[in-house]
Amino acid sequence: WGGGIATIIAGPLNVIDTAVTGNDAAIAGGILSLGAQATIARSSITANTASVMGGGIGIGLATAAIDATTISTNTAPTGAGIYATGDDRPATVDITDATITNNTGTGLETGTNTTAELTNTIIADQTTGPDCTQTAGGLTSQGTNLDSDGTCGFGDDDHLTADPILSDLTSTGARAGHTPLTGSPAIDTGANCNPTDQRHVARPQQGTCDRGAVEARIEFLPFGSPRNYLGTNQALSGTWRENFALSIADKCTAKEHGDRLAAVSDRNYSASSSGAGTFEGCTPGSPSAVRPNDEHNADGYTYVVEMPKTFVGTADLRIDAQGLAHCSNKNPTDDSWIGGSSYPMPTTVTVRRDDGTDGPTSGSVLFGPLTVTSLTNGGYYCGTTNSTVMNGGNSTWRALAAIPNAAAGDRFFIQIASNGTQTNNPGGNNQFSLRARMGETFTACTTDPGDINSTTQCPNVYALDHLGSYMNAPSAGAVFQVASLGPEHSGKLVDLFLWDPGEGANWLELWDPSGNRVPVTVEVACHDGTFPSETGAGCSSETSPAGGYGPFATNQVNLGDNYNFCSNRPSPRVTSCRKYNDRLLRITAQLPENITTAYGGRTWWKLYIRSATSSVTDRTTMQVAVRDPAAVVDE
Structure with a gap:
């Protein structure tokens, strides 16, 4: 009994972060708990066989909790996935965030005097046999479950009977699982889920959590660049010129002004039909219509300086910044506001060495944390990205x-956080630049073999995740190095997320590594982060933008450079009437099946945003990700 793990009477049994696979027994091919309390969490129970009952898990006369676990490809004539039974002593099984699929036989079977409670679980698509069989026991749904054949008897309004559209069984470290694919009804429809999935991936990844053991994971990538500078605006010439600066907003600046992370609130203005409302404050709920920004990140933005993995030898690396202090409209004696459109806005800057443990908040500190204002070190950190040069x-x-002695692969995190205390007046946006150099002078370089002056000895400067940008170059275009997409991404989809694009910009294009614009699909998200094409419903209490939510196909995304979209604002409490003000756009392109052949070894994708002839003040937060294409479902 219990081919893989067994406990009889003695207990409790704890199976955590474990793969139980390829075992066999007469009863309970994978795990047996008889008369003992059992906890099974973040594990995979796969390819086990029982000749009598309980192919994956057998629970007898016991209480068991099964959380964030995959039970798949098990075989038994009775209860191929899970079999639970009692007699004069009951059996109780609580199943949360589990995926029970592809078993040969019944997915979940309950016997005498047995209670099974399921929450946020997928029981679907067994190879043979029904999803559920209740011989003499009771099966109760606690909400957001999904089965494929209706045999589980879920009666909740939020249950689904549908094909979950899951991936094949694939390894997630040592524990295999099934990921919901694009178009799966399990994605963003869960509730009451654990904070992490079977693989320790945070839930939710976007919107709300998914049903089942594995959260559909969007693989977010670093956002540009292969160069040794970022956000230098117009300081460089020719093909080196970027025409954008890095940007971070004051916490009291409304999210609709383009900063997805720093702003603490949104819809901060009084309602108006023309976008001429007055600022009311940035404390969520005061007044009641002011919404919190659920994406606010007190740590701000993280940028990275990385020595390329191809770097030869060691070098003395220097990391520089420009314009870290927000110095406009400041009293030179006490940093107070003296007029203008923006208020005092301190930022906190920290530089850490990546020690490979816990991301940008760990590692040895090389600089700061330093709170920077216009007075810090006598104004030492003031400066603008437009009026200065790279050297001189x-x-x-x-x-x-x-x-x-910086060496190949060394990484250094630069965190820029906004920590202003203003709550009654809208703060401004600070523009800054970053660069890395080796030696006393700066020389622009790149590691992209398709770019000029390519060298393996060039440190890279890029955004770890989100990039905050500011464009103010009229009648010009800004070119953003988006991401390096190599052969491992062949056949996938690339998603470019843009928050609030278009203040003075005409249109944008996505360029492949050969410099050609590519066809894309565009969709606008609801304010809860969901996309109507995935939920099958429009955005509640929101007005769709001109043209609707999409998705629509194009090769040049019109950003609507005018103020004719007031009636299509997501709320009358936002002031700008730009087409995509206070909106999140997802721009998607299909990657070739063979990236190496398609682009001759080049990998860097670019985003081109064309400015209008009028003054440009486009603050946008950008992010890039890759994902698997939608599954093909046989009707």
Whole structure:
């Protein structure tokens, strides 16, 4: 009994972060708990066989909790996935965030004096046999479950009987699982889920959590670049020129002004039909219509300086920044506001070495944390990205860290956070730039073999996840290095997420590594982060933008450079009437089946945003991800 793991009477039994696979027995091929309390969490129970009952798990006369676990490809004539039974002593099984699928026989079978309670679980698509069989026991749904054949008797309004559209059984470390694929009804329809899935991936990844053991994971990528600078606006010339600066907003600046992470609130203005409302405050709920920004991140933005993995030898690396202090409209003696459209806005800057443990908040500190204002070190950190040069006497580049003996693969995190205390007035947006150099002078370089001056000895500067940008170059285009998409991404979809694009910009294009614009589909998200094409419903209490939510196909995304969209604002409490103000766009392109052949070894994708002839003040937060294409469902 119990081919893989067994406990009889003695207990409790705890099976955590474990793969139980390829075992066999007469009863309970994978795990047996008889008369003992059992907990099974974040595990995979696969390819086990029982000749009598309980192919994957057998529970007898016991209480068991099964959380965030996959039970798949098991075989038994009775209860191929799970079999639970009592007699004069009851059996109780609580199943949460589980996926029970592809078993040969019944997925879940309950016997005498047995209670099974299921929450946020998928029981679907057994190879043979029904999803559920209740011989003499009771099966109760606690909500957001999914079965494929209706045999589980889920009576809740939020249950689904549908094909869950799951991936094949694939390894997630040592524990295999089935990921909901694009178009799966399990995606973003769950509730009451654990904070992490079977693989320790945070839930939810976007919107609300998914049903089942494995959260559908969007693989977010670093956002540009292969170069040794980022956000230098117009300081460089020719093909080196970026025409954008990095940007971070004051916490009290409304999210509709383009900063997805720093703003603490949104819909901060009084309602108006023309976008001429007045600012009311940035404390969520005061007044009651002011909405919290659920994406606010107190740590702000994280940028990275990385020595390329192809770097030869070691070097003395220097990390510099420009314009870290927000110095406009400041009293030179006390940093108070003296007029203008933006209020005092301190930022906190920290530089850490990546120690490979816990991301940008860990590792040895090389600089800061330093709160920077217009008065810090006598205004040392003031400066603008438009009026200075990369080297020379009038440069306002300031050293953040000097790292001796930097070697291949070394990474350094630069965190820029907004920590203003203003709550009654809208703050501004601060523009800044970053660069990395080796030696006393700066020379622009790149590791992209398709770019000019390519070298394996060039440190890269890029955004770890989100990139906050500011464009103010009239009658010009800004070119963003988006991501390097190599052969491992062949056949996948690339998603570019843009928050609030288009203040003075005409249109945008996505360019492949050969410099050609590519066809894309565009969709606008609801304010809860969901996309109507995935939920099958429109956005509640929102007005769709002009043209609707999509998805629509194009090769040039019109950003609507005018103020004629007031009637299509998501709320009358946002002021700008730009087409995509206070909106999240997802721009998607299909990657070739063979990226290497298609682009001759080039990998860098670019985003081109064309400015209008009028003044441009486009603050946008960007993010890039890849994912598997939608599953093909046989009707």
